[in-house]
Amino acid sequence: MKITEIQIKNFGMLQNIMIHPLPGINVIYGENETGKSTMQQFITGMMFGMEPSEELPCNKYQKYEPWNEEATYAGGIKFEVAGKPFLLERKFYEREKSTKLVNEEDSKELSVECGDLEKLFGGIKKTAYENTYCISQAAVETKEEFAGILQNYFVNASFNSEGEVDLLNACKKLKHNQELVEQRYKKRFANRKELENKFLMEEKLLKKDVEQLEKQREDFQTMIKRQHDFILPKHDTNQMAEYLRDINQKKKQLGYYVRFGFSWILVFLGLFVGVWNLTNHHLLYAPQTTWVIFEVFLSCLFLLGFVGICYWYYKVRKLKKIRRQQEQEAKEMVQNNFKEQEEQEIKKYQTELAQKQAIQEVLRIQILEKQAELINLHEEWEECCKPSDKEIKAIQQIKAYELAYHTLEQLSQNIYKESKELMEREISKILSDLTNGKYRKITLDENMNLAVCVGKNQLYPWQLSRGTMEQIYMALRMGTGKLFSREESMPILLDEVFASFDEKRLEAALQWLGKQSAQIFLFTCQRREIDILEQKGIPFGKIMLSR
Amino acid sequence: MKFIHIADIHLGVKPDRNKPWGKEREKHSWQAFQEVIDRVEEEKIQLLLIAGDLFHRQPLLRELREVDKQFSRILDTKVVLIAGERDYLNPNSYYGMFPWKENVYFFHKEKMDYIELENLQTRIYGLSYHHREIFGYLYENIKVKEDGYSNILLAHGGDEKHIPFKTNELKKSVFDYVAFGHIHKPMQLVQDKVVMAGALQPISCNEIGEHGYFIGEIESHICHVEFQPINYCEYIPINLKVNKEITGEALREFVTEQIKKAPSYQFFKITLTGDCDADTSTEDEALEQLDRVAQVLNFCQPDYNFEKLKLQYEHQVIGQYINALEKMPQDEITKKALYYGVEAMMAK
Numbered sequence: 001m002k003i004t005e006i007q008i009k010n011f012g013m014l015q016n017i018m019i020h021p022l023p024g025i026n027v028i029y030g031e032n033e034t035g036k037s038t039m040q041q042f043i044t045g046m047m048f049g050m051e052p053s054e055e056l057p058c059n060k061y062q063k064y065e066p067w068n069e070e071a072t073y074a075g076g077i078k079f080e081v082a083g084k085p086f087l088l089e090r091k092f093y094e095r096e097k098s099t100k101l102v103n104e105e106d107s108k109e110l111s112v113e114c115g116d117l118e119k120l121f122g123g124i125k126k127t128a129y130e131n132t133y134c135i136s137q138a139a140v141e142t143k144e145e146f147a148g149i150l151q152n153y154f155v156n157a158s159f160n161s162e163g164e165v166d167l168l169n170a171c172k173k174l175k176h177n178q179e180l181v182e183q184r185y186k187k188r189f190a191n192r193k194e195l196e197n198k199f200l201m202e203e204k205l206l207k208k209d210v211e212q213l214e215k216q217r218e219d220f221q222t223m224i225k226r227q228h229d230f231i232l233p234k235h236d237t238n239q240m241a242e243y244l245r246d247i248n249q250k251k252k253q254l255g256y257y258v259r260f261g262f263s264w265i266l267v268f269l270g271l272f273v274g275v276w277n278l279t280n281h282h283l284l285y286a287p288q289t290t291w292v293i294f295e296v297f298l299s300c301l302f303l304l305g306f307v308g309i310c311y312w313y314y315k316v317r318k319l320k321k322i323r324r325q326q327e328q329e330a331k332e333m334v335q336n337n338f339k340e341q342e343e344q345e346i347k348k349y350q351t352e353l354a355q356k357q358a359i360q361e362v363l364r365i366q367i368l369e370k371q372a373e374l375i376n377l378h379e380e381w382e383e384c385c386k387p388s389d390k391e392i393k394a395i396q397q398i399k400a401y402e403l404a405y406h407t408l409e410q411l412s413q414n415i416y417k418e419s420k421e422l423m424e425r426e427i428s429k430i431l432s433d434l435t436n437g438k439y440r441k442i443t444l445d446e447n448m449n450l451a452v453c454v455g456k457n458q459l460y461p462w463q464l465s466r467g468t469m470e471q472i473y474m475a476l477r478m479g480t481g482k483l484f485s486r487e488e489s490m491p492i493l494l495d496e497v498f499a500s501f502d503e504k505r506l507e508a509a510l511q512w513l514g515k516q517s518a519q520i521f522l523f524t525c526q527r528r529e530i531d532i533l534e535q536k537g538i539p540f541g542k543i544m545l546s547r
Numbered sequence: 548m549k550f551i552h553i554a555d556i557h558l559g560v561k562p563d564r565n566k567p568w569g570k571e572r573e574k575h576s577w578q579a580f581q582e583v584i585d586r587v588e589e590e591k592i593q594l595l596l597i598a599g600d601l602f603h604r605q606p607l608l609r610e611l612r613e614v615d616k617q618f619s620r621i622l623d624t625k626v627v628l629i630a631g632e633r634d635y636l637n638p639n640s641y642y643g644m645f646p647w648k649e650n651v652y653f654f655h656k657e658k659m660d661y662i663e664l665e666n667l668q669t670r671i672y673g674l675s676y677h678h679r680e681i682f683g684y685l686y687e688n689i690k691v692k693e694d695g696y697s698n699i700l701l702a703h704g705g706d707e708k709h710i711p712f713k714t715n716e717l718k719k720s721v722f723d724y725v726a727f728g729h730i731h732k733p734m735q736l737v738q739d740k741v742v743m744a745g746a747l748q749p750i751s752c753n754e755i756g757e758h759g760y761f762i763g764e765i766e767s768h769i770c771h772v773e774f775q776p777i778n779y780c781e782y783i784p785i786n787l788k789v790n791k792e793i794t795g796e797a798l799r800e801f802v803t804e805q806i807k808k809a810p811s812y813q814f815f816k817i818t819l820t821g822d823c824d825a826d827t828s829t830e831d832e833a834l835e836q837l838d839r840v841a842q843v844l845n846f847c848q849p850d851y852n853f854e855k856l857k858l859q860y861e862h863q864v865i866g867q868y869i870n871a872l873e874k875m876p877q878d879e880i881t882k883k884a885l886y887y888g889v890e891a892m893m894a895k
Contacts, residue, residue, distance in 0.1 A: 166892075167864065167892075170894070365608065365641060368639065368641040369608050371639040372606070372607055372642070373607065375605045375639065396880055403880060403881065404885075404888035404891070407871050411864055411868055411871060
């Protein structure tokens with residue numbers, strides 16, 4: 001592809017510009033802020049379009065949008081592919097965005113949406129182009145995505161465009177699908193686990209119930225046993241009262257005996273003293289009347305004693321009789337009570353036994369019921385532990401996705417190894433040209449990092465001087481760019497790439513560029529490129545930009 | 548003598564548990580059982596044979612009482628039942644001790660036993676499961692009394708873990724009728740002689756087709772039975788061949804239409820086959836959300852001709868990928884991985 005005409009209506013600081021570049025080297029010279037980078041952006045924007053959404057917040061669309069005349073935010077390029085002229089016009093203004101591609105030979109309009117433009121460019125993608133042939137100011141190194149692009153490229157390097165496979169996307173798709181299945185699987189799995197835990201909890205509770213019921217039954221049984229062992233004889237009579245009554249009666253009896261004895265003493269005393277006094281001994285030397293009165297007193301004493309004896313004897317007899325009666329009564333009562341009690345006891349025991357048996361039976365049935373529930377619950381739990389058919393299928397799917405992914409990765413690794421050498425040779429050759437043979441061999445490691453072989457050592461770009469590093473990246477970009485644009489050579493856009501090159505390096509770079517068949521746009525703010533090109537007699541076109 | 552032969556009633560089963568109609572389905576086993584009892588009552592059937600798995604799990608007391616209540620409606624009918632592998636007689640369960648009504652005969656032993664029903668001039672042989680699995684051929688070489696009585700074998704099993712049997716052996720046996728349970732698909736293994744009753748109602752969506760019981764008559768050693776379907780639930784398979792042109796929406800619409808036309812007791816099991824992206828699980832899920840769709844199986848696969856692809860991309864990554872996977876031991880996973888990988892690479 002060779003650009004034959006650049007028409008800028010309004011793009012950033014550039015307005016109404018028409019340029020006719022040469023097929024070979026074109027040096028676009030201008031001081032700072034004359035719009036060199038803008039022009040480079042214009043050319044890539046023309047070729048691959050410019051989306052307002054890209055690279056937010058500071059996107060290119062906004063950067064080059066004119067301040068007042070949005071409607072003229074547009075331009076066009078004319079170019080030739082395989083000798084055929086084409087006109088590509090674009091309006092960038094987002095409300096009137098349009099792209100028009102015309103084959104100027106027959107004035108037929110082609111469809112950009114259907115990929116006609118991409119076909120004309122030989123299939124190169126925007127990212128690939130921006131990582132190789134289009135070097136912006138201060139962006140010498142390639143972006144991270146470049147490693148993936150390279151790998152993709154290697155995998156497809158040996159294919160024709162029909163069998164081209166976007167390996168990165170394929171892997172991404174596999175991973176994405178795998179994640180979808182995994183998400184669904186995890187949800188199912190979590191639901192099942194939750195149910196499983198619920199069953200386990202219920203089982204635990206049920207087991208506790210069964211234990212409790214069994215304990216209840218045990219307690220009940222021991223309780224019944226204890227009751228049998230300790231049946232105490234019961235009495236209706238009040239023992240204490242009886243006892244107290246007994247003591248009282250005994251006391252009373254003793255009192256009666258004492259009084260009975262005292263009465264005897266009175267009788268003897270009266271009799272003896274009276275007789276003794278009567279017979280011959282006059283106890284008292286007193287007149288007759290006093291003596292008589294004394295005798296009468298003694299007789300009275302005797303009589304009183306006699307009456308006392310009779311009375312107290314009678315009293316004792318009576319008390320004895322009462323006590324005998326009481327004893328008899330008590331005895332009878334105890335006997336009677338015991339019999340009745342025994343009968344009642346047996347009756348009560350029988351009804352109690354029936355009740356207890358009923359309770360025991362209820363407990364037994366309850367325990368059996370709970371145990372049956374436990375068996376069922378355990379069964380349900382076991383069934384729940386088995387992964388469902390859908391889960392099994394999901395696991396299979398996940399494994400299949402993993403297998404597909406790893407196989408693809410392995411294959412691409414193998415292919416990469418094969419194509420790597422080819423790539424290394426290409427880049428090494430360019431680097432050797434650029435450095436006049438100082439660095440001859442370059443290698444790519446598995447992460448697509450470049451390393452230079454110096455003797456036996458491997459040096460990474462950051463271990464070298466800025467100038468050398470830029471030479472290495474230049475070699476990488478040009479080498480890979482060449483491979484990407486194998487079908488259609490694309491223009492090389494170099495924006496201030498040689499700023500940190502010394503004269504010698506610059507000379508080598510320009511000489512290498514001079515040998516290339518691709519169209520080259522060299523943006524610079526220094527005159528030395530022009531000087532060297534003139535000195536070496538390399539043909540070039542000169543485009544001067546001014547403020 | 549008229550009799551009804553049922554099996555695998557699975558009282559207490561909860562099919563389609565995760566579906567909106569799951570609660571409704573829980574009732575079906577009971578409703579179907581009641582319907583059988585109704586018929587026994589109405590037609591004065593003399594013998595009801597229950598060939599195992601009356602309950603889905605160990606029966607609870609209230610379930611036993613409910614069943615006994617049903618049996619008490621048909622006191623003139625002899626009910627003979629055995630425990631199957633699902634409701635096997637667990638020593639920790641009340642099942643074996645339950646005091647049934649006097650018209651109910653329950654086989655307690657796990658050894659071949661028989662009962663004589665004098666007024667029916669019938670002898671019934673059978674045994675109950677005490678374990679979840681019985682591997683022995685317990686239904687062969689049974690000593691049967693031959694004295695004019697009708698001899699019936701009430702049996703449960705038929706796969707290798709549950710009393711396996713050879714149909715031929717039973718065909719040769721002197722039984723007048725062999726009433727089987729366990730396999731849920733109703734079938735006459737030997738016409739009018741060895742009959743698998745099938746589940747009274749399906750207990751999972753894999754049990755497609757009609758379900759019900761067998762009603763028959765034995766008269767002087769000649770038996771004849773007929774299948775009688777019960778329609779509380781029936782699973783209908785819908786096999787759909789799809790391709791890339793059929794959108795998910797169109798598919799859903801079609802299925803919805805089909806379902807609308809079907810009687811309300813029917814539920815559907817959809818199988819998708821044909822040429823489609825290997826991963827249309829989101830589509831399955833949308834279909835599964837439809838009313839009365841019990842299950843969706845997706846066997847869709849992109850219609851790749853791997854031999855042709857291999858030739859076409861012989862030296863390229865697709866060809867190499869197919870070759871690499873075909874060299875691996877072939878199982879479900881490698882088969883799927885082959886489709887997934889090729890599909891991902893062919894995607895534009």
